[in-house]
Amino acid sequence: MEKLTGHNKLRTAVFISGTGSNLKNLIKFSKIKKTPISINLVISNINNANGLRYADKFNITKKIFNFEQVKDTEKKVLILLKKKRINLICLAGFMKILSKNFINKFDGTIINIHPSLLPKYKGLNTHARVIENNDKFAGCTVHYVTEKLDSGKIIMQKKIKVTAKDNPTSLAKKVLQQEYKLYPAAIMKIFN
Ligand code: GAR
Numbered sequence: 712m713e714k715l716t717g718h719n720k721l722r723t724a725v726f727i728s729g730t731g732s733n734l735k736n737l738i739k740f741s742k743i744k745k746t747p748i749s750i751n752l753v754i755s756n757i758n759n760a761n762g763l764r765y766a767d768k769f770n771i772t773k774k775i776f777n778f779e780q781v782k783d784t785e786k787k788v789l790i791l792l793k794k795k796r797i798n799l800i801c802l803a804g805f806m807k808i809l810s811k812n813f814i815n816k817f818d819g820t821i822i823n824i825h826p827s828l829l830p831k832y833k834g835l836n837t838h839a840r841v842i843e844n845n846d847k848f849a850g851c852t853v854h855y856v857t858e859k860l861d862s863g864k865i866i867m868q869k870k871i872k873v874t875a876k877d878n879p880t881s882l883a884k885k886v887l888q889q890e891y892k893l894y895p896a897a898i899m900k901i902f903n
Pocket of ligand 1: 727728729730731732733734762803804805806824825826834887890
């Protein structure tokens with residue numbers, strides 16, 4: 712296969728809402744030699760999201776959209792994505808639901824990382840639900856984004872054991888560590 716160089720790498724936008732540790736990790740991944748992506752845009756729906764500092768640190772264009780007027784906002788986001796020639800969107804802790812119209816209109820691929828072993832525990836509070844249900848395993852999933860929340864085709868998953876000592880906080884930490892390996896691996900799987 713033809714090698715992806717700085718000029719033909721997938722131009723990627725990362726959407727965040729908070730801490731942005733997956734964003735930081737994806738930026739790191741975008742700097743390694745074999746990576747298929749370059750990160751050219753960070754979008755946040757929260758104006759003081761901690762993760763925005765990584766955009767500053769690595770000189771990546773960042774934009775904040777509050778997504779309150781969803782239709783109008785998505786229209787503006789689509790224009791920006793086109794202008795920046797983005798062909799991959801990575802949702803990384805982005806806590807807004809993108810509309811069917813947005814997903815259909817975006818000319819590229821949208822993927823998401825979710826902190827559960829989908830199809831189990833779509834939506835929020837995944838770790839608390841794992842503990843409540845005494846599940847033996849927890850994990851994370853990278854999947855394609857479709858109009859149905861957390862239901863698009865699964866690209867990759869990582870499973871970890873839940874121990875008797877685990878609580879939602881400890882589990883969230885452990886799963887997050889796995890997310891840092893899984894997201895780059897899933898991108899390599901689909902684009903390499
Ligand atoms: C991650 O655990 C991610 O899987 C989850 O939010 C966290 C964001 O952490 N995403 C969702 O719950 C999406 N429904 P980060 O901001 O440090 O990357």
